Amino acid sequence: MVANKILEQNVMNSFALAKGDVKNLYAHIKFVLGQIDRLKQENSYLSQKIIELTSTPKKTIKKYVASKNAQKLHSPGCVFAKNIKQKNKIIFDNKTSGLNQGLKLCQCLAY
Secondary structure, three states: OHHHHHHHHHHHHHHHHHHHHHHHHHHHHHHHHHHHHHHHHHHHHHHHHHHHHHHOOOOOOOOEEEEOOOOEEEOOOOHHHHOOOHHHEEEEOOHHHHHHOOOEEOHHHHO
């Protein structure tokens, strides 16, 4: 009879411990599910940012301007380049092309 009481008490203690373990697991699962939701939101935000960043043009095409009558190579926004008449304007795709033609860099490109 005493052995049955001890066995019964051990079974009840085991179930109490198991119940505590189940509660702890439930709390951990709830925490992990919250983290998963937060990560999904962050993933969605970052995916949108990637789309925005990859859809914008990466590089603007830069041209260089010179006059047929001068020896300087300018950026298109330079005040001197804006004064060059259209009929006298020469456009280069890169600095090297202008330098190979014997032109020198204007102050707008020297820096």
